[in-house]
Structures are given as C-alpha cells and as structure tokens.
Amino acid sequence: MAESAIWFKDVHKYYGKVHALRGLNLDVKQGEVFGFLGPNGAGKTTSIRCMLDLIRPNQGEIRVMGFDPQANPQRVKALVGYLPGDLTLEGDFTPRRFFQYVRRLRENKRPWKDLLQMADRLGLSMDQKIKTLSQGNKQKVGLIQCFTSNIPLLLLDEPTLGLDPLMKQEVLNIIKEESQRGTTVFFSSHILSEVQKIADRVGIIRKGHLVEIAETDDLITRSITRATVLFADRVEKSSFGSLENVKFLRVNDDRLSYTLEVTGEMDALIKTLAKFPVIDLEINHPSLEEIFLNYYKDDESEV
Amino acid sequence: MFAMFQRKLLKNWLMILSWGLGLGLLGYYLFDIYDTFFKRDVDLMSLFSAFPDDIMAFFGGDVDLFSPAGFLHLEFFSYMPIVLGIVVVSAATSLITKPEEEGTLELTLAQPISRTALFWGRLLALIVTILLILVITFGGFGLGLSLNDFDLELAELVLPFVSLFSVLMIFLSIALLLSMILPTSGSAGLAAGFLLIASFFISSLARIDDKLEGINRFSPLNYYQGGEAVNGLNTEYLLLMFGLSVGFILLAWLLFEKRDLRFGGSGGLRFAFKRKASITKK
Numbered sequence: 001m002a003e004s005a006i007w008f009k010d011v012h013k014y015y016g017k018v019h020a021l022r023g024l025n026l027d028v029k030q031g032e033v034f035g036f037l038g039p040n041g042a043g044k045t046t047s048i049r050c051m052l053d054l055i056r057p058n059q060g061e062i063r064v065m066g067f068d069p070q071a072n073p074q075r076v077k078a079l080v081g082y083l084p085g086d087l088t089l090e091g092d093f094t095p096r097r098f099f100q101y102v103r104r105l106r107e108n109k110r111p112w113k114d115l116l117q118m119a120d121r122l123g124l125s126m127d128q129k130i131k132t133l134s135q136g137n138k139q140k141v142g143l144i145q146c147f148t149s150n151i152p153l154l155l156l157d158e159p160t161l162g163l164d165p166l167m168k169q170e171v172l173n174i175i176k177e178e179s180q181r182g183t184t185v186f187f188s189s190h191i192l193s194e195v196q197k198i199a200d201r202v203g204i205i206r207k208g209h210l211v212e213i214a215e216t217d218d219l220i221t222r223s224i225t226r227a228t229v230l231f232a233d234r235v236e237k238s239s240f241g242s243l244e245n246v247k248f249l250r251v252n253d254d255r256l257s258y259t260l261e262v263t264g265e266m267d268a269l270i271k272t273l274a275k276f277p278v279i280d281l282e283i284n285h286p287s288l289e290e291i292f293l294n295y296y297k298d299d300e301s302e303v
Numbered sequence: 304m305f306a307m308f309q310r311k312l313l314k315n316w317l318m319i320l321s322w323g324l325g326l327g328l329l330g331y332y333l334f335d336i337y338d339t340f341f342k343r344d345v346d347l348m349s350l351f352s353a354f355p356d357d358i359m360a361f362f363g364g365d366v367d368l369f370s371p372a373g374f375l376h377l378e379f380f381s382y383m384p385i386v387l388g389i390v391v392v393s394a395a396t397s398l399i400t401k402p403e404e405e406g407t408l409e410l411t412l413a414q415p416i417s418r419t420a421l422f423w424g425r426l427l428a429l430i431v432t433i434l435l436i437l438v439i440t441f442g443g444f445g446l447g448l449s450l451n452d453f454d455l456e457l458a459e460l461v462l463p464f465v466s467l468f469s470v471l472m473i474f475l476s477i478a479l480l481l482s483m484i485l486p487t488s489g490s491a492g493l494a495a496g497f498l499l500i501a502s503f504f505i506s507s508l509a510r511i512d513d514k515l516e517g518i519n520r521f522s523p524l525n526y527y528q529g530g531e532a533v534n535g536l537n538t539e540y541l542l543l544m545f546g547l548s549v550g551f552i553l554l555a556w557l558l559f560e561k562r563d564l565r566f567g568g569s570g571g572l573r574f575a576f577k578r579k580a581s582i583t584k585k
Contacts, residue, residue: 049409049564049566052412052413054409054412054413054563054564055563055564056563073417073418074415074416074417075415077412077413077414077415077416078415080413082410082413084406084409084410084413086406086409086566087406087410088405088406088407088409088410089407089410090402090407092314101306101310102414104306105306105414105415105416106414106415107415142410145410
C-alpha cells in the first residue's frame with residue numbers, strides 16, 4: 001500500500017437500493033498508466049468520484065497517494081488532476097480565464113507557457129467563450145485544466161470522448177508524455193484500442209467489482225490465441241499428440257491447413273509444429289476488446 | 304473561499320445593477336409622488352380615508368398611510384418582501400444545487416478547495432449581492448429624500464431597509480435549506496416560493512381575521528416592520544429573524560458537508576437524510 005497511488009479495499013457504494021460498488025479492491029502503483037475498463041454502469045465513474053470525496057463509500061477503505069480522501073480531501077485533490085466523464089464547464093469563461101481561475105485555486109503551479117503550448121498543440125482557441133465551443137473543444141479545455149499544477153496523479157474519465165481521431169492520438173501522446181514525467185495515470189475508457197495503446201496495466205470492472213487485473217500485454221498474451229498453419233505436406237491430426245491447450249477449430253480435408261485455438265502459452269504448439277515442414281504460420285492475438293467482451297458475455301446472454 | 308466569493312459576486316453584477324438601479328429609481332420618484340398626490344391632493348386623502356378599514360389593514364396594517372412611514376410602507380416596503388423575496392429565493396435555491404445539477408460543481412470541487420469554502424464563499428457573495436441591491440436602492444431613496452420636502456431623516460430611512468434585509472435573509476436561509484433537503488433546486492424553489500407567498504397572505508389577512516393570528520406567529524412576515532420601522536426597529540424581531548437565518552444556514556451547510564454531491568439531479572430526501580454513515584476502517 002505504501003507505494004500505491006490508488007488503493008481500494010472492499011469498497012461498497014449504494015445509490016439507494018442500487019449497489020454500485022460491491023467490494024471493489026484495487027491497487028494502482030505509482031508511476032504506472034492504469035486502464036480502467038468497463039461498460040456504462042459498471043462503477044468506473046463512481047470509483048473515481050469516491051477517490052475525490054465527491055461521493056462517499058458506504059463501506060471500505062480508500063487511499064489516494066497515501067491519503068484517505070474523506071479525512072484529507074483537500075490534500076488528495078491538490079495531488080490530483082481530474083477530467084470528469086460528464087464534463088460540464090461554466091460557459092461564460094474563455095479557456096484562458098478558466099485556466100487562470102483553476103490555477104488560482106491550486107498551488108505548485110505549472111508554468112503558464114506549458115498550458116499555452118498544450119492549447120496550441122490541441123488547436124484550442126484560448127479566447128472564445130466556452131459556451132460557444134464544440135464538445136470536442138470543451139473536452140480539450142477539461143483535459144488542459146488537469147495540467148494547471150504539477151500533480152503526481154491524473155484521473156481521467158473517458159479522456160478522448162468527443163475528439164476526432166487525430167486529436168485522440170494527440171491526447172494519448174500527451175498522456176504518455178505525462179507518464180514519462182513520472183505521473184501516475186488512471187483512466188477509464190470503453191474504447192479498448194486506446195487502453196491497449198498506452199496502459200501498462202488494465203483492470204476490468206463488472207457490476208461493481210474487479211473481475212480482472214493484469215498487465216496489458218500479459219492479458220493479451222495469456223488469453224486465447226488463434227493460429228492458422230499451412231503445411232507443405234499432409235499432416236494427420238493425431239500427429240499433434242495430446243496438446244492440452246490446443247483446440248482444433250477447422251481442419252481442411254487435404255490435411256494441409258489447420259486453424260487452431262490456443263489457450264495461454266504457444267511454446268508446446270510451436271515445438272510440435274517444428275517437426276513438420278511449415279509453409280506459413282499466422283498467429284492472431286485477440287484484441288483487448290475480444291478479451292473484454294469475454295468477461296461480459298454472460299451479461300450479453302442475459303440480454 | 305475568496306476565489307469562490309469573487310467569482311460568484313462577479314457573476315451577479317448584472318443582477319445587482321438592474322435590481323439596485325431599478326428600485327433606486329423607483330425610490331427616487333416615490334418622493335415626487337408623495338409631494339404631488341399626498342401633500343397637495345386633499346381629495347385623494349379623502350378617497351383613501353373612505354376605504355374600508357379591512358382593505359387598508361390588508362395593505363398597510365394600522366399605520367397612518369399619509370405619514371412618511373405609512374406612505375413608504377404602502378408604496379414600497381409592503382410588497383418588497385415579495386418582489387425581492389422571489390429574487391432571493393430563486394438565487395438561494397440555485398446557489399449550490401443548480402451548478403451541482405448542471406455538473407459544473409464537480410470540476411470545481413475536484414480542485415483543492417473544501418465544501419465549506421465553496422458553500423460560505425458563494426453564500427457570502429449572495430448576501431453581499433442583496434446588500435448591494437439594498438444599498439443602491441437606498442441611494443435612490445436618499446437622493447429623492449434630499450430633493451423633496453419629506454419629514455424624515457436619512458438615518459431613519461435606513462431602518463426599514465434593515466427590516467427588509469432581515470426578512471430577505473430568513474427566506475434566503477429557508478430556500479437554501481430546502482435546496483439541501485428536497486431532490487432538486489426546482490422543487491426547493493417551488494416550496495420556498497410557496498412559503499413566501501403563503502407568509503405574505505397569512506400576515507396580511509391576519510390583520511383583518513383574528514383566527515389567523517395563531518398561524519401568523521410562524522409567518523416570517525409577521526416579524527417584518529416595513530415602513531413602520533422608521534419609528535424605531537423592533538430588536539427582538541430582528542434578533543429572531545437573524546437568529547433563525549443563521550440556524551437554517553448552519554443546518555444547510557452541515558447537510559451539504561455530509562451528503563454526496565448530486566449528479567444530474569440524483570439527490571433526494573432519501574439521500575439527504577438516510578445516507579448510511581461511511582464505515583472507514585482505520
């Protein structure tokens with residue numbers, strides 16, 4: 001816990017009769033980029049709001065950068081840059097005035113030129129009233145205000161919402177750069193390709209509790225892989241022996257081509273294939289999306 | 304807290320100027336009206352005197368309508384609790400819960416400021432807004448007074464404004480408290496507005512119907528002196544009004560401190576009163 005940026009222990013949160021968080025346990029290390037995945041209503045935003053004492057859990061413990069958000073809300077908030085998922089800004093501000101206002105509320109201010117550079121990089125006009133900005137530009141304002149002071153933790157709830165693909169990429173680059181500066185990044189998303197691009201670790205939340213937590217690469221590697229192999233000569237199915245983690249999905253009649261599903265390590269299969277003359281081998285790792293959907297397939301079947 | 308105060312006060316500048324100057328102008332011309340209609344037109348005085356006592360009591364109580372105090376009450380202070388009361392009730396119910404429901408408070412409270420600082424900063428800005436409106440209005444009255452032959456000292460003119468401020472504060476605090484208890488700012492505004500109007504009618508009708516005297520004791524406007532205050536403020540009434548206002552405000556603050564922030568009107572009676580205490584194992 002000492003090195004944790006975010007730590008949840010058996011956290012429960014009720015909204016009336018709705019049990020939004022059901023014993024959530026979470027441990028995010030300092031300096032990592034953590035992707036928090038889950039569909040709408042899974043508890044992502046509730047978890048983030050609990051970290052900032054905007055709402056309070058009914059049971060359990062939370063620590064953010066070592067502090068209890070309920071006991072030390074200002075201390076926690078001074079260490080966190082937060083982008084809400086349902087971002088609403090006061091429309092009578094211009095981005096310039098808004099950043100000045102937020103900077104005034106914060107200590108350990110970041111140089112003003114950093115904010116100007118970021119606005120320039122994201123193509124944000126600083127002197128237009130916020131109420132006249134598009135949703136994408138408002139999102140940029142929300143993102144840049146996170147950087148008004150030097151903070152060790154970024155909490156980003158759907159950071160690329162409403163942005164065009166180019167801007168999405170730019171925002172992901174900014175997050176990566178912040179991470180390289182040593183900032184811990186905790187971001188929720190349901191755009192899995194983004195999480196896959198930048199997250200060191202991924203947590204999947206389902207119905208208010210964590211169903212999976214793993215390094216992104218590891219999660220992809222240790223899950224089901226699809227392999228298509230083309231042999232130079234006919235190879236009988238029995239020649240594969242008893243590979244416990246391999247399932248035959250499709251076997252061509254000519255016994256030259258096989259489509260296989262491998263769970264976990266590929267080592268045993270590769271060694272077996274090496275005994276035969278292989279013309280081509282195509283390995284398809286599942287996307288995070290496929291893995292993610294796998295955790296939710298029960299919900300889908302319920303629907 | 305100062306940043307919250309300053310921000311809210313700056314947002315209210317249009318409200319301060321429009322209401323302050325509008326009412327100030329009205330005050331300025333009231334003295335002309337007094338001069339023209341009440342001092343010179345004896346027929347009009349006879350006409351008013353011919354009105355049934357009950358009707359006159361409804362609008363002014365037992366005060367002499369042709370005295371400076373009675374005139375000020377009839378022409379301005381009798382209906383100001385309703386006019387400014389609606390403005391104050393609307394502003395108070397929107398003070399915290401409106402930005403909460405709109406979602407702007409989420410980002411503000413994610414900055415390193417406490418709920419207490421936000422609450423008191425915004426509340427102080429609203430109180431200063433009301434005071435500035437009254438000060439500008441008083442300026443208009445003062446100017447009118449100085450330019451006309453009216454049997455009243457400037458210092459005496461301050462007193463009905465103090466009485467008006469006390470009654471506005473009680474409705475501000477009730478509206479603020481209701482906004483913390485009821486599910487939405489809209490429902491709180493309706494409830495507080497209803498109390499304001501009901502209080503006006505109860506206090507007015509109680510002067511002509513003794514049966515209402517019992518319930519009138521609970522009506523804030525029963526403790527409002529209006530124009531009559533030029534003859535001296537009832538300090539007991541003032542202390543009662545300000546004391547209750549402080550009590551209601553403190554209660555509203557405690558409720559805001561303890562409850563979850565509302566998101567998209569998620570608040571409600573259930574959330575305000577029955578929120579389970581957080582169990583944080585240390």
